[in-house]
Amino acid sequence: MDLIADLQARGLIQVSTDLDALSARLAEGPITLYYGCDPTADSLHVGNLIGLVMLRRFQDAGHTALALAGGATGMVGDPSGRSDERNLLDDETLGRNVAAIKRQISRVVDLEGAGELVDNRDWTEPITLLEFLRDVGKFATINQMMARESVRARLESEHGITYTEFSYMLLQANDYLWLHDHRSCVLQVGGSDQWGNIVSGVDLIRRARGTTAHALSWPLLLAPDGTKLGKTTGARTWLDPDRTSPYQFHQHFVNLSDAEVAQQLPMFSLRPLEEVRGLLEDHDVAPERRRAQRELADEITAIVHGVDAADAARAAGEVLFGGDPTVAPESAFVALRGEVPTSTFASPDALDEPIDLLVTIGLATSKSEARRLVDQRGVRVNGTQIGPDQAIRDLGLLHGRYALLRKGKQSYHLVEISSEAG
């Protein structure tokens, strides 16, 4: 199976230029392709991850991957999928964002060997307005530009569209042209919301250079109910561990619905297609085990945050959802610290009065409530239900310092005994 067929089978190709022509080109030898994202924040999110993984797939197949950080286009703002004008970012912010994003890209894409991070600011900034109008503007008709979905939507909206954002697609088209000229890039990939901008580049290259450039895009991710997920809907899961901890990142995938994981596992996973299919078949037999979700979460978290972080995130998830806390590794508790409310006490004496403790750490708002909870068997410590007169200390501390309190199913509180506490 060639690369294109593999991508198709994974559901990664929604629209494309002539696929046969692209396949033929790939068969001739390694090519250079690019995927771009704008540094509008100091972190990428899971949506961008598909693009990075895509670059990786081509790299693994022997091709050269260019990851483009849109220092220039990020300044202008992409009107696609937005109902209102974007705030322009200043130089300093953009520079910081590009640096932060580069680290994230390098976790997925090899930027040292057959790969490179490029910033369109490098070639966009020097261009004079007259040059741009002559070399790019001459090849684009307003008629075509107005027909683009992203532009039309904005023309119809009450906010309108500024000339600046209207120019966005030409800037992106120019990126492709420049990379075509200077890096022999012949393929651009992106999400289907980028399709309009992408084909603008393909058109420009054909008109300006008379050569064929290729493009393909993947479908937008499905929402939990199986419908299309809008660009702005749904909480974003970031690649930056300070924005989305490895635990939360891991959980994002564990919590995918069956419909979502069926779509996303093939799209994200670097495993061979056969293995992916087998996994999904196993999953269908016993969906309640969430095998597909867990495998995907483990794999992707390991790529983005490293194997150790992925292991800790998985262990932490097991502790919180059904697993036995007493056999969890210490790394699970370290990961948990900060994910669930955590209190630190200097002495294990704090554990002697369970009712008082529940109130102190805020798991119950009054002693009455705390007693009620305990009477109703609603409180567990390290997985064991406790009774009214039971000292938590008797249950022992895990790893010499942790006690995991659980109220009901969802509410947790980690108590840590540390001599360093004041």
Add this chain to the structure above:
RNA sequence: GGGUCGGUACCCAAGCGGCCAAAGGGAGCAGACUGUAAAUCUGCCGGCAUUGUCCUACGGAGGUUCGAAUCCUCCCCGGCCCA
């Protein structure tokens, strides 16, 4: 300004002298069930040092009464009607 109806716990809403920490519903919390889902069923649902003929609480402040969410007075707020 006059008249009238009303203001009850997180929300809606019963109660109209003691059996009222106060019906019912919703929300919330817990238990069972469950796939880290939904539905369903069950329990709880003001506070506490002494769980009590305890404290706090029925718009606010006083009063009547052995006893008031319930009766009286004044005040504040809202709906409706009249001017």
